[in-house]
Amino acid sequence: MGIRLMIYDRTYKTLTSERIAFYSAMYAVLSLIISNLVMRFLDNQEVVVAAVLFVIVSIFFSLWALRQSHRRIKINKLPSDYIIKILYLVKKESRYGQEGYSQEWHTYQTAFNTKATDAVFEEFAGLKIEPQEYFTFVLAENLITATAININNSISIKLSKKGLERLEIFEKSEKW
Known part of the structure; x- marks a missing residue:
């Protein structure tokens, strides 16, 4: 019948929902620490550069987390x-x-x-x-x-x- 060839155990590289939530929470805590402690000790010029870099990193992390979540939602919809x-x-x-x-x-x-x-x-x-x-x-x-x-x-x-x-x-x- 040939159907057996199409179905096999899969291991996904996409993170589980719990892992995505954990990494997002850790990033939120890290963001608070960076924005409240580290940026207080920098000069005005350094704060601007650090803030811009932090925003860029935050955007990339958010896009990564969004992509992982979107894929996990789709994978969770699959039947047996x-x-x-x-x-x-x-x-x-x-x-x-x-x-x-x-x-x-x-x-x-x-x-x-x-x-x-x-x-x-x-x-x-x-x-x-x-x-x-x-x-x-x-x-x-x-x-x-x-x-x-x-x-x-x-x-x-x-x-x-x-x-x-x-x-x-x-x-x-x-x-x-």
């Missing part, structure tokens, strides 16, 4: 690796992005759950694992949209905007 595998399955089966196709996967709910279970538990291919109820979960999380075709209870499934955003974040975050 199992759900990412299911989203890749829907993307593959719906032929998303290929011209001439409706971008929808026409299937049955039981067939969806069987394929999703196979994708999730692909590394246990030799074992017989009963299909799990993934359809209801990914539909409730608004990661897919489904419409009834009414031919033998078949449904048409495609990735929702939210599901596409989660896959995009997952793909972009590889370098974070």
